[in-house]
Amino acid sequence: MSAEPRINDRIRVPEVRLVGPSGEQVGIVPLAKALELAQEYDLDLVEVAATARPPVCKLMDYGKFKYESAMKAREARKNQAHTVIKEMKLRPKIDPHDYDTKKGHVVRFLKQGDKVKITIMFRGREQSRPELGYRLLQRLASDVEDLGFVESNPKQDGRNMIMVLGPHKKKTEAMAEAREAQAARKAEAKANPGKSQNHAGDDISDEEVAATEAAEAPAEAPAEA
Numbered sequence: 001m002s003a004e005p006r007i008n009d010r011i012r013v014p015e016v017r018l019v020g021p022s023g024e025q026v027g028i029v030p031l032a033k034a035l036e037l038a039q040e041y042d043l044d045l046v047e048v049a050a051t052a053r054p055p056v057c058k059l060m061d062y063g064k065f066k067y068e069s070a071m072k073a074r075e076a077r078k079n080q081a082h083t084v085i086k087e088m089k090l091r092p093k094i095d096p097h098d099y100d101t102k103k104g105h106v107v108r109f110l111k112q113g114d115k116v117k118i119t120i121m122f123r124g125r126e127q128s129r130p131e132l133g134y135r136l137l138q139r140l141a142s143d144v145e146d147l148g149f150v151e152s153n154p155k156q157d158g159r160n161m162i163m164v165l166g167p168h169k170k171k172t173e174a175m176a177e178a179r180e181a182q183a184a185r186k187a188e189a190k191a192n193p194g195k196s197q198n199h200a201g202d203d204i205s206d207e208e209v210a211a212t213e214a215a216e217a218p219a220e221a222p223a224e225a
Contacts, residue, residue, distance in 0.1 A: 006047045007062055008035065011055070019048070019058040028054060084171075085164075087117045090140075092132035103143055110147040110167045113174030120161040133161040141165065 006012075011031060018026035018034050021043060029037075038045040038059055046065075049056035086109040088102055109116045118140060120133035137154045144165065151166035167174065 006050070007044050008038065011045060011047050011057065013055055015054050016045075016047075016057040017052065017054050019056060021059045034059075084114045085117055086114050087119060089119045089121055090136060092120055092122060092126050092129065092136055094136070103140060106140065106144055106165065107147060110144060110165065111174060112178070113167050113169055113171035115151065115167065116148070116165045118163045118165065122159050122161070127159060130156060130161060137161065137163045 013031055015028055015030050016034050018029050018037070020026050021041060026037075034045050034057055041059055043059045044062040045057050046060055046062050047055050048058050086105075088106055088109075090099070090102060094102075106116050106118070118137060120136060122130070122133065126132065134154050141148075141150050141163070146168075148165040148167050150163060152162070152164035154161055154163040169177075
């Protein structure tokens with residue numbers, strides 16, 4: 001964290017290169033004159049370039065400047081998304097029911113705004129048939145193309161074949177939509193209590209949303225169904 005600049009009486013140099021409150025160049029003036037101008041404008045004299053010769057100082061409302069800087073930093077942290085990479089493992093000769101189940105998980109991950117690492121695991125003689133894995137990955141990518149795209153094309157990695165799918169929507173957008181959908185479902189359930197359905201499998205919980213907003217570093221979270 002950088003040290004705060006010197007302001008007003010903390011500035012200890014004979015003269016400064018002064019910048020006015022609107023960014024205009026005043027020129028090199030004695031420190032006493034710069035402090036006098038700051039008092040006239042009811043502003044602070046802030047050292048903005050201490051290593052310059054002479055140091056550059058600007059007339060500004062330092063309290064307001066610090067507040068606005070803190071708000072901008074807070075907003076930037078709030079909008080930062082937690083990049084999560086989920087993992088889904090499949091076999092090249094997967095059962096149709098199992099495929100549909102795992103595809104459903106991939107759909108849910110993409111809706112949440114997460115990336116998905118798809119791993120095809122080859123065993124025994126299956127290793128001589130890499131085209132089976134390739135076709136399966138292509139099929140999955142086609143089935144979820146409305147929600148995601150192939151970020152990393154299928155490639156062989158030892159006994160596995162790996163492909164990465166990326167969501168079309170950012171994490172923050174996906175979370176915002178999920179909250180809106182949850183609110184709509186709650187309102188509908190109140191209005192029609194007899195017609196309410198359990199959508200827990202599709203919901204993104206408040207805990208997930210809070211964790212996403214608080215996170216500031218990428219992480220990998222394997223999730224095999």
